[in-house]
Amino acid sequence: MSKTAFIFPGQASQFVGMGKDLYDHSPVAKKYYDKANEILGFDIKKVSFEGPIEELKQTKITQPAIFVLSVIVNELLREKGIIPVMTAGHSLGEYSALVCAGAMSFEEALKVVALRGSEMQKAGENNPGTMAAVVGLPDDGLIFEACKEASAAGIVQPANFNSPGQIVISGSIDGVKKGMETAKARGAKIVKELVVSGAFHSPLMQSAVQPLAEKLSGVEFSEPAISVVPNVTAKPTSDKNELKKLLVDQVMSPVLWTKTIQAMIEQGVDTFIEAGPGNVLQGLGKRISKDVRFFGVQTLEELNNLAL
Helix, strand or coil: CCCEEEEECCCCCCCCCCCHHHHHHCHHHHHHHHHHHHHHCCCHHHHHHHCCHHHHCCHHHHHHHHHHHHHHHHHHHHHCCCCCCEEEECCCHHHHHHHHHCCCCHHHHHHHHHHHHHHHHHHHHHCCEEEEEEECCCCHHHHHHHHHHHCCCCCEEEEEEEECCEEEEEEEHHHHHHHHHHHHHCCCCEEEECCCCCCCCCHHHHHHHHHHHHHHHCCCCCCCCCEECCCCCCCCECCHHHHHHHHHHCCCCCECHHHHHHHHHHCCCCEEEEECCCCHHHHHHHHHCCCCEEEEECCHHHHHHCCC
16 A cells, blocks of 8 residues: 655745645635734735745745645645655755644744744844755765865855755855865765855854744644654654754754655655645655655646646
């Protein structure tokens, strides 16, 4: 019997118009967007549906926008009778995964996501940094060596282990630029700086940690109905206290996405559905394993045409 997992996208999957067709045709989507507007105190619907893209790209808006659409897609998939056995999310997507698993309520998670986005944007403005994709290094150990050597120029560390041979580094502008050079010298095929508003998953996000920890300390977590694979450990868990703690650790720790997908496959998952905007996780997933299936749902058409 097939085992399905829902996986949820992170920042950079946003696009103007996301969620509009679902809002227009689904009472569930309408309910969630209207509730989100109440909680956030600004019109997340309008920015998601109409833009402008400059506004949607602001971290404090991007994060809640992606989260809301992801939770809606989770609900609509369940309405269709598609129930996951496990879940995970990439960075921000971990919050959607926790709602999917029943560990957090939508309302509480959205409040935390709004604070997280706002604090990470602030950290990016106060401590300017950057990120770069490194493709084609034959061994993960080489990226640690490259970052260690480059750290003489400034802060730099691996931020996302996205798929075999695709890693993102993050840190200060000088540190990352030096890291790009050292990665190239160690055999990387492609090294490309990313257009980002901060050095996510690096020590430059330090100022976001305390406010997030304080906010989460007041949030009631429940035992999840299905296990979640957190970014920080890539090990399935149903321990609500661990899941809460790892959300704080995640801000400055690398996203172990390759190991996350591999851990789910080891648990028997053979079908993955990326629930939310974009198709980044499907692309990464296909590079991680050719032996399982990846689908994506972000529109009404995709939902209606989904045949597992």
